[in-house]
Amino acid sequence: MDTLLIQEFRAGLLECVHRGHISIVNEEGRVVKYAGDPHYVAFTRSSAKPIQAIPGIRAGIVESFGLTTAEVAVMAASHRAEEEHVATLNSLISKIGVEEEELVCAPSLPLDRNAREKLLRNGGGRRRLYHNCAGKHLGVLAYCKMMGYPLDGYDDPTHPVQQEIVNTLAELSQLQVENIGLGVDGCGFPVFALPLSALATAYMKLACPDKIADPATAKAVRTITAAMNQYPHLVAGRGKVDSIILEDPNIIAKGGFKGVYAFALRKERLGITFKVSDGSEEEWGMIVLEILQQLGYENQETIQKLREVFSTPITNDAGREVGHATASFSLEEWA
Numbered sequence: 663m664d665t666l667l668i669q670e671f672r673a674g675l676l677e678c679v680h681r682g683h684i685s686i687v688n689e690e691g692r693v694v695k696y697a698g699d700p701h702y703v704a705f706t707r708s709s710a711k712p713i714q715a716i717p718g719i720r721a722g723i724v725e726s727f728g729l730t731t732a733e734v735a736v737m738a739a740s741h742r743a744e745e746e747h748v749a750t751l752n753s754l755i756s757k758i759g760v761e762e763e764e765l766v767c768a769p770s771l772p773l774d775r776n777a778r779e780k781l782l783r784n785g786g787g788r789r790r791l792y793h794n795c796a797g798k799h800l801g802v803l804a805y806c807k808m809m810g811y812p813l814d815g816y817d818d819p820t821h822p823v824q825q826e827i828v829n830t831l832a833e834l835s836q837l838q839v840e841n842i843g844l845g846v847d848g849c850g851f852p853v854f855a856l857p858l859s860a861l862a863t864a865y866m867k868l869a870c871p872d873k874i875a876d877p878a879t880a881k882a883v884r885t886i887t888a889a890m891n892q893y894p895h896l897v898a899g900r901g902k903v904d905s906i907i908l909e910d911p912n913i914i915a916k917g918g919f920k921g922v923y924a925f926a927l928r929k930e931r932l933g934i935t936f937k938v939s940d941g942s943e944e945e946w947g948m949i950v951l952e953i954l955q956q957l958g959y960e961n962q963e964t965i966q967k968l969r970e971v972f973s974t975p976i977t978n979d980a981g982r983e984v985g986h987a988t989a990s991f992s993l994e995e996w997a
Contacts, residue, residue, distance in 0.1 A: 707918025742899030743772030866933030947972025
């Protein structure tokens with residue numbers, strides 16, 4: 663059963679509620695705190711991107727193609743096609759030596775409003791590189807080229823790279839492959855369904871690679887997460903919760919579409935996931951902030967950044983305050 667996460671009020675009247683589930687696991691992958699159902703099964707969507715980058719990094723695409731740290735970061739990104747994003751993607755595709763038309767993700771307009779308006783004013787149009795998953799696709803294509811795997815069908819669940827990805831996810835989440843559900847993501851890739859507690863376990867290992875048995879996988883995880891922390895803006899974009907909290911070197915984080923969010927704390931050795939039942943993303947920042955506050959998180963600079971961007975007042979289009987939102991959950995101890 664889901665639980666109340668966020669309430670929104672206008673003129674003193676309750677206007678909207680957002681319900682969902684929260685799961686927090688320790689370094690052994692055991693649930694320690696929760697709200698709702700900590701084992702609720704949800705699709706990972708883009709929260710899987712750092713994990714989907716592991717096989718290629720583990721196999722040596724950084725060395726093979728001379729990739730920069732920024733280019734590694736954009737492989738784990740849901741980018742907004744801001745100028746820095748597009749420049750990094752153009753560099754990446756040039757080094758790999760594939761054609762943009764080989765990406766199976768659909769031609770798209772930039773998600774960032776300013777970038778989209780500038781593009782349209784200058785007569786530009788949709789490109790596959792503007793799709794928010796383009797970096798993930800290029801990382802997989804780089805691995806295919808290095809290994810001599812077919813580029814056609816690189817999105818098929820039976821493709822060798824996709825098989826390696828799901829096996830890597832199973833390893834990190836402490837699940838059997840047959841217990842991971844498969845669907846098709848918006849970008850055309852396989853998307854995984856698993857309990858929030860299992861995804862939280864995988865994220866705990868991203869933050870604490872010493873918990874990963876395979877040294878090559880642990881090394882790849884360190885490369886990917888260091889890139890995400892070094893280039894947080896590339897992972898999401900202006901004003902996005904991923905980019906804000908990735909500025910904190912203690913946090914590794916990545917959100918996914920339809921309300922799923924995953925992050926982990928290195929020092930505290932905790933993996934944290936939540937799912938907003940109605941699929942909304944607007945509440946992510948408030949939920950992350952409230953979780954950190956209830957955990958007694960020490961880095962007040964991160965807390966303050968979240969407060970500044972994800973404030974509780976609700977304003978209208980002219981900036982006038984017309985209501986407020988409040989976090990309405992209490993984390994419970996798992997017996």
